[in-house]
Amino acid sequence: DSSRRYFREIYQHVRTLDPSRPTIAITMAVFTVEDVALEACDMIGINRYYGWYTEPGELSKARSALEQEMDALYARYGKPVMITECGVDTMEGYHSSTVQMFTEEYQTEFLRIYASVADSRPFCAGFHVWNFADFLTPQHFRRVILNRKGVFTRDRDPKNAAFFLRAHWAALDRLTASHRPERHGDSFLVTDIQAQPD
Numbered sequence: 001d002s003s004r005r006y007f008r009e010i011y012q013h014v015r016t017l018d019p020s021r022p023t024i025a026i027t028m029a030v031f032t033v034e035d036v037a038l039e040a041c042d043m044i045g046i047n048r049y050y051g052w053y054t055e056p057g058e059l060s061k062a063r064s065a066l067e068q069e070m071d072a073l074y075a076r077y078g079k080p081v082m083i084t085e086c087g088v089d090t091m092e093g094y095h096s097s098t099v100q101m102f103t104e105e106y107q108t109e110f111l112r113i114y115a116s117v118a119d120s121r122p123f124c125a126g127f128h129v130w131n132f133a134d135f136l137t138p139q140h141f142r143r144v145i146l147n148r149k150g151v152f153t154r155d156r157d158p159k160n161a162a163f164f165l166r167a168h169w170a171a172l173d174r175l176t177a178s179h180r181p182e183r184h185g186d187s188f189l190v191t192d193i194q195a196q197p198d
Contacts, residue, residue, distance in 0.1 A: 004036040011040040026084050029054065033072045043125060044073055047085035051110050057101050063113045074123045083127035086114045087149035092159050104160040107151070111161050115168050129165065 011023045022042035027035055029048060038044050046069070051062030066083075073081050090107040100106055111129060118127040133150035137143065146154060151161040 004039065007037045008040040011042075024082070024084075033069070033076055038073070038077055038079075042079065044077060044079050044081045045084035046070070046073070046081065047130075048083060049086060049088070051113070052088045052101075057099060057106075059099065059106075059109060059113055062110070063117060066114065066117050070117065070121055070124065074121070080123055080125040081121075082125040083114060083118055085130040086111075086127060087130040089143055089148040090150075090159055090161070091144075091148060092153050092157065102148075107159060107161045108164045111151075111164060112168075115165075129161075 014023050024043040024045050025037045025041040026045040026047060027038065048066060048069070050065040051059050055061040055065060070081050088107050088110050089102060090104055091102050092104070094103050096103045096105060114127055118124045129151060131147065131150045133152040133156060134146045134148045134154040135150070136145070137147045151159055151165060153159065
């Protein structure tokens, strides 16, 4: 009850500071649908890594767990839900023809599943990939030097997942005519180059 009152007061106060913006509670996987912080906010954000920290290597189980949780959150609160973090560590240049964690194929399939779940639920406000690029972290037995969840390397070279995300997001409806440029300036990607006759 004290937590419930605390979060209600916090969200009410924030709304007085700027009533034009919605409030959001970001939850971690250790919390459940019963988290009292979710009662007073306008939107629910979930940081989820099904298929990585839980259900590692089990992408079908990851999809099921994500779908069940999102549906349960919406059924209970009736508020927009956003996947505010999701991702897997990926070694650039590491490939496999079967489902293998740390491969570029695994990262791409993981993000394809999360995008599919988000797109299939009208109450989902979107999803945010963790992370744009690999970054340095303290030493830890769970990772080799870097956090490698980036869709780009630390040197900003794209992994396969970057191409999937580009195609996925480019196919979404535009909010306005100027929402997204038709072309990316004078730059190009390898996939933009047309085959030249010999």
